[in-house]
Amino acid sequence: MTYKTMMVHLDTSRGAKTRLSFALKLARKFGAHLDGVFAMLDPHPVGFYAMTGAADYYEAHRRFLTQKRREVEGLFRAELTRARVPGRWNAPDGYPVTTIVQRGRTADLVVLGQSRPKDPESYVADHFLETVLLGAGSPVLLVPETSSLEVVGDRVLIGWNGSREAARAIHDAIPFIARATHVTVVAISTVVKAGPTEASCADVVTMLRRHTTHPVDVARFERSLAVSTGDALLRFAIDGEYDLLVTGAYGHARFQEFVLGGVTRAILASMALPVLMSH
Structure with a gap:
């Protein structure tokens, strides 16, 4: 693919x-x-x-x-x-x-x-x-309009929450994932909302390992309620020196406009690395 x-x-x-x-x-x-x-x-x-x-x-x-x-x-x-x-x-x-x-x-x-x-x-x-x-x-x-990355898709971070949109984004990113030297599936939870299960994350890793011979791992962490999921994803990506973030695009049509979800809005506003999104 x-x-x-x-x-x-x-x-x-x-x-x-x-x-x-x-x-x-x-x-x-x-x-x-x-x-x-x-x-x-x-x-x-x-x-x-x-x-x-x-x-x-x-x-x-x-x-x-x-x-x-x-x-x-x-x-x-x-x-x-x-x-x-x-x-x-x-x-x-x-x-x-x-x-x-x-x-x-x-x-x-x-x-x-x-x-x-x-x-x-x-x-x-x-x-x-x-x-x-x-x-x-x-x-x-x-x-990002200030992007000067010479390499894109070498280290890929996947935001996983078990949703249809996240699954669609993973499949759409397979060409990058197959060529990446390292892939991380990240699952974020809060004290009031549990993230995807360990079994769900393991299933994603198993699928991805069939597309690449390079490492695929899982990172799970709990974010502070003072930090949005979108901002937590971006911070994790920058701290881990990833050069591509893969995530679902969340939103819906309301009247004659498309309205984005909070995670997608936060990423669009603050992204400092290339982001692949699918809806």
């Missing part, structure tokens, strides 16, 4: 180049085709024309967007050639969230960037990450 079709979201933000470099490394590692999909905020003209004197501003914005898109396309094509990775550039029209979700459904792995509130060009739409994570149907690899 491997990833043969990967997709990376590109825009004009400062983190796009980091994200592209990261995706190219993975595409080379797995011998995958890489689709670069350009999608960013493109305000609807009706909103501009409704404001007096805004038509010229809108046209200037459109010219700016076209020029920036050409620059990102040039970077993508040049980096594909340099990395000797097969790929394709896509800049489809339409609502950007819908574009990424639909394209993601035909990818083995979707690479997205971390939200950067201080960089306005990284804004795609409200609830962008939530919608893709919970709606694409493919595993999503989230990349």
Whole structure:
């Protein structure tokens, strides 16, 4: 099992180049085709024309967007050639969230960037990450925009709580796990909520050992109620020098929005290493 079709979201933000470099490394590692999909905020003209004197501003914005898109396309094509990775550039029209979700459904792995509130060009739409994570149907690899890791997936940490989402994430991460030199399954409990049983963890380890000849172990600990599960996972990952966290993406649809669970929100807000999530 491997990833043969990967997709990376590109825009004009400062983190796009980091994200592209990261995706190219993975595409080379797995011998995958890489689709670069350009999608960013493109305000609807009706909103501009409704404001007096805004038509010229809108046209200037459109010219700016076209020029920036050409620059990102040039970077993508040049980096594909340099990395000797097969790929394709896509800049489809339409609502950007819908574009990424639909394209993601035909990818083995979707690479997205971390939200950067201080960089306005990284804004795609409200609830962008939530919608893709919970709606694409493919595993999503989230990349910290400051990531400079040369190796990803060498030491893998798996967050296990016995849920369907966690199981889905493990299976989606098998290509990484099979190549990792060390894998740890971590189970977290609190004084008021027990974690998964030892038997459950042992079953996961048994399954994973059939995919790799390298060590697979279990870590169980009780977190303080003052620390969230998401923060406890991230702290454990950083302290243990892991370079990939694998976890379920928890959430549900409410009205017209996707709402993330607390663990997923905490990881998205504070992650300092790549995180593979599946819903």
